[in-house]
Amino acid sequence: MANQIRLVEAVRQALDEEMARDESVVVYGEDVGVNGGVFRATQDLIEEYPEQVYDTPLAEAAILGLGVGLSAAGFRPVPEIQFASFAYQGFHQLVQHASRMRSRTRGTLGVPMTVRTPYGGGIRALELHSESYEAGFAHVPGLKTVVPANPADAKGLLTAAIRDPDPVMFLEPTSRYRASRESVPEGEHVVPLGEAEVVREGEEVTVVAWGAMVAEALDAVESGDADAEVIDLRTVSPMDSEAILDSVRKTGRCVVVHEAPRTGGLAAEIVARINDDALYYLEAPVERVTGYDVPFPLFAREEAYRPDADRIRRGIERALSA
Amino acid sequence: MANQIRLVEAVRQALDEEMARDESVVVYGEDVGVNGGVFRATQDLIEEYPEQVYDTPLAEAAILGLGVGLSAAGFRPVPEIQFASFAYQGFHQLVQHASRMRSRTRGTLGVPMTVRTPYGGGIRALELHSESYEAGFAHVPGLKTVVPANPADAKGLLTAAIRDPDPVMFLEPTSRYRASRESVPEGEHVVPLGEAEVVREGEEVTVVAWGAMVAEALDAVESGDADAEVIDLRTVSPMDSEAILDSVRKTGRCVVVHEAPRTGGLAAEIVARINDDALYYLEAPVERVTGYDVPFPLFAREEAYRPDADRIRRGIERALSA
Amino acid sequence: MVREQVAEFSVEYVQALDEEGNLDEAQAPEVDDEDLLELYRLMRLSRRTDERAVALQRRGESGTYAPGIGQEAAQVGSAFALGDDEWMVPSFRESAAYLTRGAPVHRLLWYAMGMEEGAEVADRNTPPSIPVGSQALHAAGLGWGQAIRGEDAATLTYFGDGATSQGDVYEAMNVAGVLDAHTVFCCQNNQWAISVPRERQSRSETLAQKAVAAGIDGIQVDGNDVLGVLGVARDALESAREGNPVMVEALTYRQSMHTTSDDPRVYRTEEEEGDWDARDPIVRFERYLREEGVLDDDRMAEIADDIEALLSDEIDRAREGREQVEPAEMFDYVFAETPPELRRQRETFEREEGEKGETAPASAEGGLRGEREAGGAEIPESVEQSAGEAAEERGDEADDEEVGDRG
Amino acid sequence: MVREQVAEFSVEYVQALDEEGNLDEAQAPEVDDEDLLELYRLMRLSRRTDERAVALQRRGESGTYAPGIGQEAAQVGSAFALGDDEWMVPSFRESAAYLTRGAPVHRLLWYAMGMEEGAEVADRNTPPSIPVGSQALHAAGLGWGQAIRGEDAATLTYFGDGATSQGDVYEAMNVAGVLDAHTVFCCQNNQWAISVPRERQSRSETLAQKAVAAGIDGIQVDGNDVLGVLGVARDALESAREGNPVMVEALTYRQSMHTTSDDPRVYRTEEEEGDWDARDPIVRFERYLREEGVLDDDRMAEIADDIEALLSDEIDRAREGREQVEPAEMFDYVFAETPPELRRQRETFEREEGEKGETAPASAEGGLRGEREAGGAEIPESVEQSAGEAAEERGDEADDEEVGDRG
Ligand SMILES: Cc1ncc(C[n+]2csc(CCOP(=O)(O)OP(=O)(O)O)c2C)c(N)n1
Ligand SMILES: Cc1ncc(C[n+]2csc(CCOP(=O)(O)OP(=O)(O)O)c2C)c(N)n1
Numbered sequence A, B: 001m002a003n004q005i006r007l008v009e010a011v012r013q014a015l016d017e018e019m020a021r022d023e024s025v026v027v028y029g030e031d032v033g034v035n036g037g038v039f040r041a042t043q044d045l046i047e048e049y050p051e052q053v054y055d056t057p058l059a060e061a062a063i064l065g066l067g068v069g070l071s072a073a074g075f076r077p078v079p080e081i082q083f084a085s086f087a088y089q090g091f092h093q094l095v096q097h098a099s100r101m102r103s104r105t106r107g108t109l110g111v112p113m114t115v116r117t118p119y120g121g122g123i124r125a126l127e128l129h130s131e132s133y134e135a136g137f138a139h140v141p142g143l144k145t146v147v148p149a150n151p152a153d154a155k156g157l158l159t160a161a162i163r164d165p166d167p168v169m170f171l172e173p174t175s176r177y178r179a180s181r182e183s184v185p186e187g188e189h190v191v192p193l194g195e196a197e198v199v200r201e202g203e204e205v206t207v208v209a210w211g212a213m214v215a216e217a218l219d220a221v222e223s224g225d226a227d228a229e230v231i232d233l234r235t236v237s238p239m240d241s242e243a244i245l246d247s248v249r250k251t252g253r254c255v256v257v258h259e260a261p262r263t264g265g266l267a268a269e270i271v272a273r274i275n276d277d278a279l280y281y282l283e284a285p286v287e288r289v290t291g292y293d294v295p296f297p298l299f300a301r302e303e304a305y306r307p308d309a310d311r312i313r314r315g316i317e318r319a320l321s322a
Numbered sequence C, D: 001m002v003r004e005q006v007a008e009f010s011v012e013y014v015q016a017l018d019e020e021g022n023l024d025e026a027q028a029p030e031v032d033d034e035d036l037l038e039l040y041r042l043m044r045l046s047r048r049t050d051e052r053a054v055a056l057q058r059r060g061e062s063g064t065y066a067p068g069i070g071q072e073a074a075q076v077g078s079a080f081a082l083g084d085d086e087w088m089v090p091s092f093r094e095s096a097a098y099l100t101r102g103a104p105v106h107r108l109l110w111y112a113m114g115m116e117e118g119a120e121v122a123d124r125n126t127p128p129s130i131p132v133g134s135q136a137l138h139a140a141g142l143g144w145g146q147a148i149r150g151e152d153a154a155t156l157t158y159f160g161d162g163a164t165s166q167g168d169v170y171e172a173m174n175v176a177g178v179l180d181a182h183t184v185f186c187c188q189n190n191q192w193a194i195s196v197p198r199e200r201q202s203r204s205e206t207l208a209q210k211a212v213a214a215g216i217d218g219i220q221v222d223g224n225d226v227l228g229v230l231g232v233a234r235d236a237l238e239s240a241r242e243g244n245p246v247m248v249e250a251l252t253y254r255q256s257m258h259t260t261s262d263d264p265r266v267y268r269t270e271e272e273e274g275d276w277d278a279r280d281p282i283v284r285f286e287r288y289l290r291e292e293g294v295l296d297d298d299r300m301a302e303i304a305d306d307i308e309a310l311l312s313d314e315i316d317r318a319r320e321g322r323e324q325v326e327p328a329e330m331f332d333y334v335f336a337e338t339p340p341e342l343r344r345q346r347e348t349f350e351r352e353e354g355e356k357g358e359t360a361p362a363s364a365e366g367g368l369r370g371e372r373e374a375g376g377a378e379i380p381e382s383v384e385q386s387a388g389e390a391a392e393e394r395g396d397e398a399d400d401e402e403v404g405d406r407g
């Protein structure tokens, strides 16, 4: 059985089912209770699970730090950070504690926390509501970082993240929340973390993307001439290198797409992994189609900043013509 | 005229001379006043410049946030974060404000703040006193990130950073603070930001490093057989790509070294820039000799974690034998 | 010896103008008639600016907007107390404070239209600060700078009740105390942080008592009483100028939605809203001014007309500015001097925009904007939109004048 | 109406045992002789553990260590009040609290020796927390969990006077209040945060009044009075178990250096140190116990001997453990299940360590350790070393028994 639902509803469904399944799952954060979340991802959950859903004060360091304590107390915390840029307020709790706890205690204390947070641009949001810092999270050992691109994966990956014994940053692309209704399995649906998906097969060039950029990449491919293979990375850390390498060994060409600024973005890591293990298969430099090295602008300049199908198509053309 | 001094003394000299030169330069932070800093980088400065040196409460978000306000008030703040890992406590102030202020105000308000902070491993320090997060800083648009490797550069780069109209993370490698006495120009000495230095010329392979890894790289080269060119990146962001590319175009082989974890580290960015502009010159995959993707361990396992001359030498060998 | 009280604190509440508009002379600040009228005009202007800005958002002309309707006394009264050579450090709901400080309406609208042009710094007002509470530290830094230089000047910062839960706000008040910063921390307790009511932010009886932790003075004032606020702010600034920072809690109410994306009906009652409407800061002040003979029907009509004319001009100006946005400028202010890689990115951007123009039908304005129009601009989703869907639907239908009275 | 007091707060100070060792029965908790002796033994054990740990650092056998000398009453008294099924969330100077909670000495030493083995979680004590104040939030989370489950149990966390400047500590107390967390926040105000004196952390008269901002109870206790601390901690825990978090400020003194890298002579006077030596928590308690007849010379000697024997065993055990450190284990606990790339890195590491063994003379233990020894281990620099150079120089000369009385 499957339902036609939107990404934000798939998120809600995963939370619903996981809270029903395991009463140690606790959802909390700013406005997630009575208000049901500013994107409605937690709508009505507080009525269904009054012991498992909580509105908290406006304090992200607290929200993340509480999760470490709740974990020690035997809970599975699923905090929401209202927008990804505000995770910085509690970044120290992620880096110094949540991500290190298992390692520093030699496995005697884990932090099975899933930090859900809307991320990325494309909805003409307020300042600091559109940033993409997945590369910064991916560079923190002990932290997993997941970005769903479609409703079914949102449900399946979130379910996997909640069940995962380690901390997961679960970045939900805001521009996809209501972009389309798609088929999502009803009932238990788990998409394992750490596995990319080939969303379109092709022979001439590999396009790697995640989150909102997957749809742009598919658009670019549909509207272009190349026989491109499109990979949705899904878990950006730990990264499914093999999926990328297998494809690049086949196509010999690669375009990596992300919204985050170019320098130090994850496209660089992907280029480096191809360099490590598939350099000799490359027929052209890997193309990086990314945000620019500028602060994410206010929305009047947002479209100019964000990669879109057009820019990706040009990237593909460059990769093919080199 | 030049003095034989250690890196930590060179830092102090730059602070001293810049405060003398410009009374809007204000040095502040935890224990930087009466105590002269936990590494003595600010020793006696409070007596010399009682209006320009301040001990603050123990609060890094405050320390960084104050700098934004001081900047608006016309000061050049030079806060110290006692150890780089505690910059996370104020990471939001860096990302949301200091780095974006010029951009978001269209140049009408700049933040000429230089954040000095000891960083990196190698001194058997306490937990969370040894991390290297330069890649995370470099991925923040609007922020410059500088890492001196020797006393003369420490003075020259810090001077340039303090005079720079934009925010700079100035990461001082703790293991080099007292590692050697070297010649440092007396009086005004400015090393421009954004320029790498070739510290050893060679023809067969390019080794790129910064901070404490420069000495390790030189050791590796001295003790090996390859005719290696060693580049000290100095400013890791904005990066002097041309210096790297020129060298790689000559040698055709490259090894990048850093202490930070491998995934998402700046070695990846360097590989990507070589991919972008010098791929066809490569005769072998670029080698990354880096920390592992594990939280920086407590010091009993620190040596196992950190790249050293040995590991770099093996990296060079791999680059040459591929 | 063995169990003794070692410290005592208290919080005072001040009100000058009561809910019926009666003045308590003892608490009233000295204000001449001209200033009284100016305070009134600013409050009216602020309210109309908010209403128009909400309407513009409803028509898709601008982005998410956070109206300060109901908070005019708290903002105008406090900002009015600041000298021109002093600093104002706002949060994101301070249109009224900006206007009091002389900022033109079109600048506020530009910010709402997603343009950095609206965040340029002028006249010692820092730009809007989106991360809740973070700006309090900037105000502490500014106030510290004023202390270091021994200036007879102070800095006033705004934040909300929700913001008091942030470590930044506590740290700011605490360091300000230690560093003798010339800072006044003005908390507009408008009872809500989006959907979270004041009492779920903190167990504390008052927010003013947050000052106790920092060892600085804290005081509560009726935030819907512009004269009470003005008096308290003047005293607080005077204290701050001498190196004694103060926290002021202005008790007020966010009469409207959190932002244009929010629907307050989900989380609060009409009854509560009604109670606070009755305490509206403008109505109360109007009563007083009429009673005093400072205001009459003619004067009110004149002020209203002037405001409408001003707003109409300013909105035109904002629209014109919006048409001139050059996307490529996003590269130009990242650093004082643009480094090579960024220059290269700018060049690539311009080249690609050029190429785009060749394949897509170009509009008169060319570039990105051209393409967007050519592509048939869909009404953009707005942030936090889900919670505000209902509101938006209403909004899309409403015209310029209908919207803005109740979110 | 117009200017009125709307809230009042006060902070109380409690002392049971005065500086001469006289007991105020009214403030004394109920403790039987066995527990009195155990409190005494734990304080003595803690002091000796700190002294030995400092000595080990001086000999290069371990790393930076933060002794709690002078703070034994504050820690032992409070930790003693906790039940076994309750949680203790320490900062980085809580040897005495760990020992009170039954942690073996060798575990503390392992941590000081740079081994994760010393940070394993057992018996509901979280590992040391280095980032100042950050652990307070974990305690709020644990206490919240206890509230959610309706447990008759609480969590006690430690932090210093310096930590009260951190937003985390404020946020922790504030959310604990809102969430009815079962948490006691125990601030050991030892007067110094490295070189920064208490009065430069905050303008507040007391630290206990930080609780006022969170709307929770705050109380001051003589932190060098183990019975006063025990009584106050018991009351605080009782309150916390009912959902009313409490902040306790224990007034004490860091008699020794901040850490083994620090030299307090740079920033404080011998006079001040002398004043506090006179208020030593162990001396005071000893006087009382002798007066009461619970302790005599024989008993004291016996306790001292037992402690020396225990420490000698534990130090041996710590040294043995240190010899067994497997560097490759750093890969094994990053995630519950090691992902492919990390497995690959581990394999590379092991291969390279193997190769190393081939070129460098291998020791009996092989691997890295072998090489390090072969290379002639230099005395490692210790962190924050510069400020402590003088101290270190002395330290390097001093032998095991001479060090540790005065930093
Ligand atoms: C650090 C941070 N967290 C979350 C948000 C999202 N957010 C914007 S306003 C707001 C509520 C603010 O409440 P309050 O401080 O009372 O100010 P008010 O909106 O009432 O003016 C929230 C949660 C944000 N902007 N910044
Ligand atoms: C977030 C953070 N900032 C800075 C430091 C460096 N540091 C370690 S202990 C300390 C002083 C702590 O003072 P206090 O809280 O009074 O505790 P005490 O050392 O007196 O026990 C500092 C600044 C740190 N460990 N963590």
Ligand SMILES: [Mg+2]
Binding pocket: C160, C161, C162, C188, C189, C190, C191, C192, C193, C194
């Ligand atoms: Mg509010």
Ligand SMILES: [Mg+2]
Binding pocket: D160, D161, D162, D188, D189, D190, D191, D192, D193, D194
């Ligand atoms: Mg202290």
